[in-house]
Amino acid sequence: MFNTTVTPTEKPFQSVNWSFNFSKPIIVINSQETIGPEYEGRITFFPSTASLELRSLTLDDTGPYSVSIMHDGLIPSGQTTLVIYGEQISTDLVEFSGSVSLSCSASGSSLSFLWLNGSSEVTASDRVQLTDGGSSLTIINVTRFDQGPFRCRVSNPVSTVTSDPVNLFINGPENINLILPPPQGYFAVGSDTSLTCSVGSRPPAQFNWFLNGDQLLDTGSELRLMNVEMSQSGNYSCQAFNSKTLRSQTSEPSAITVQQSSQLGDISELKKAIPN
Incomplete structure (x- = not known):
């Protein structure tokens, strides 16, 4: 509860501005009332004294609080510091x-x-x-x-x-999965595609990528292939590593074939000719 020393008044204040850390608005009252999004449902404002109640305190609420009030041409202000003690295990x-x-x-x-x-x-x-x-x-x-x-x-x-x-x-990792769109893995020279690696891991896993067993420089859960060339054809796999468990898991390889557009057309016609 932040109590001001203002004498209670029935006449509304011209403006009141409560803020946290000198910059984050808590509540601003002038021609209208504005409440900071982090304080919705957590505060009660007392208009007769401009006092403020703050509820559901967390460790992040530790810091300086300030208020300025405009009333009858005067602008009294004040500040205080709130310290929250707690422990998260x-x-x-x-x-x-x-x-x-x-x-x-x-x-x-x-x-x-x-x-x-x-x-x-x-x-x-x-x-x-x-x-x-x-x-x-x-x-x-x-x-x-x-x-x-x-x-x-x-x-x-x-x-x-x-x-x-x-x-x-x-912690994991487990259930690693390599997603390749489109699943048939045929791409035209000069096209773009990406492979995504997902895995269950806590903390989040670190990723390495491999082409035909050779490690690539790319890291992260997504491997982007831009303006692909025929030399980028091969079997791609991802490996997830958990720094807590020191365990790793590698996906099953997915094949990518990069061909000239005319060759892709021939493949498409061949697939149409093969009965289901």
Whole structure:
């Protein structure tokens, strides 16, 4: 709550300007009211004192706030700094190669603990251990289904509280796929085309491209071939590499054939002559 020292008044202010970090508008009131898009639904303005309430705080709300008011020819202004304290926890784990332990603590008596993965209750199994009265959770040989978010719910006979979430990021790569338009792979000399490589990976994979087994200089998930020549015919493949897991996966090769336009016409006629 940002309270001004302005004496409450029934007469509307000529203008009010609240801003963050001296440049980002929060709310501007003159002949009309304008609210910054990041603050829609998060603020309440009090017109009698020009005070401001800011809700649903995040770490990004830390910084200087300023207000200027025009009233009866005077332009009083003020500023303050808001500091948000918080912590976001994440753990990088490789599928089938690591274990993780989470612990939950709370003050009070007659406490009971419940762990949630998303909206589902976590129960003990061969890979999941609940110890210390349920306040500690250990997952052995984590898989992609263990990525969370995990929350701990603590209750006693009169109240219940739930912790902030913790996410476990499980990495790939897997299910690599090379997409080539058109799928038959015939192109005329001088035409343009592109190949796209997709793969499941967290964090995002790095890509390398190969022609007939030889690595190309191109990187990225898309390989663009511009003004193609016949020498660019061959088998193309992409390789995805994950810097966290140090694993890679290579696609099946896709053949590209670059020919003169007249040859493509002959191929088209031949396909028409072959019955389905």
